[in-house]
Amino acid sequence: MTVIIPKKEYQTIVAAAVRFANTRIPEDDWLEVYGIFIGNIEGEDVIVSKAYPITHQEKKPEDIIDKVYWSTEDYELFSLIDDKAFSEGNFTIGWWHSHPGFKVMMSQLDVKTTLSYQQNNPKAISLVFNPVRLIRQVELPEKKGNPVKQLKNDPGFKIFRLDNVNRGIEASYHEVDYRIDGYENMEQLIKQTQKFIIDITNFFPRKDILDRYSKFVNDKINELNSKLLGTEEYLKTLIRKGEGHRTQEVLEDQVKDIRRFVAQTYINIENIKEFMDYLEFKEREKVIPKVKEILSKWDEKVAQLDDKFTELANKF
Numbered sequence: 001m002t003v004i005i006p007k008k009e010y011q012t013i014v015a016a017a018v019r020f021a022n023t024r025i026p027e028d029d030w031l032e033v034y035g036i037f038i039g040n041i042e043g044e045d046v047i048v049s050k051a052y053p054i055t056h057q058e059k060k061p062e063d064i065i066d067k068v069y070w071s072t073e074d075y076e077l078f079s080l081i082d083d084k085a086f087s088e089g090n091f092t093i094g095w096w097h098s099h100p101g102f103k104v105m106m107s108q109l110d111v112k113t114t115l116s117y118q119q120n121n122p123k124a125i126s127l128v129f130n131p132v133r134l135i136r137q138v139e140l141p142e143k144k145g146n147p148v149k150q151l152k153n154d155p156g157f158k159i160f161r162l163d164n165v166n167r168g169i170e171a172s173y174h175e176v177d178y179r180i181d182g183y184e185n186m187e188q189l190i191k192q193t194q195k196f197i198i199d200i201t202n203f204f205p206r207k208d209i210l211d212r213y214s215k216f217v218n219d220k221i222n223e224l225n226s227k228l229l230g231t232e233e234y235l236k237t238l239i240r241k242g243e244g245h246r247t248q249e250v251l252e253d254q255v256k257d258i259r260r261f262v263a264q265t266y267i268n269i270e271n272i273k274e275f276m277d278y279l280e281f282k283e284r285e286k287v288i289p290k291v292k293e294i295l296s297k298w299d300e301k302v303a304q305l306d307d308k309f310t311e312l313a314n315k316f
């Protein structure tokens with residue numbers, strides 16, 4: 001049996017996990033995230049079609065590792081996802097969660113959770129991901145201080161299944177083979193994903209996401225405005241100094257510089273759009289329309305750019 005995971009769904013797991021456990025957050029505040037898999041069975045294989053982030057830990061002092069609470073909303077949305085999957089000939093084929101900064105294995109609580117999935121679907125799987133394992137290519141020991149195990153080309157996770165559901169929470173478990181589709185090889189996967197983790201760390205905050213993106217867009221608009229204003233001032237100065245013959249050349253250079261800036265910003269904007277796929281399901285309805293509104297301000301600004309350049313060219 002092999003579990004087949006598309007690149008996009010692998011990235012979803014990485015993004016959701018890193019959002020709550022990265023170098024911008026003190027390690028003590030790292031939180032586990034929890035999601036589900038939708039997909040299908042083909043022969044012996046489990047084909048993942050979707051990985052949905054559902055929720056994250058709310059650390060309460062009395063909590064133990066792996067304790068994750070689902071809200072009523074989470075359960076309601078989960079049944080929506082499950083119904084939609086069913087209408088498309090798919091179903092819930094397991095769950096995934098993160099062990100931020102600690103060993104990839106199944107705790108007793110994880111066995112219990114996996115049991116409930118496997119009781120509903122004998123082929124259900126449980127994936128455990130640790131971003132640190134991927135970044136540093138090491139397996140962390142169960143006890144702090146014990147030696148780490150060096151890994152090579154490791155995607156940061158393992159997939160497990162229980163051996164015998166009838167034994168309940170006493171069930172033992174084993175690892176399952178997997179394949180991640182969409183990369184040329186594992187080296188490329190590791191390289192791309194390590195870079196992806198940097199983007200997520202810098203640009204997909206766990207809180208105040210709207211404030212963050214709003215500030216980003218406003219800053220970029222201000223920067224663009226000052227570049228345009230600067231260009232105009234520059235051209236005026238040239239005329240004043242009797243160097244009108246240079247305005248054409250200078251304008252061309254300035255336009256090139258501004259277009260480079262716009263292209264660079266475009267990459268960030270595209271990242272933000274992509275990151276919307278990695279939100280927890282309950283956030284989507286609230287966050288996505290607002291982010292679209294924020295980004296549209298930038299689009300409007302850029303749409304006026306050609307007219308602005310023509311205006312400058314005519315003026316000088």
Ligand SMILES: [Zn+2]
Nearest residue numbers: 066099107110
């Ligand atoms: Zn766990």
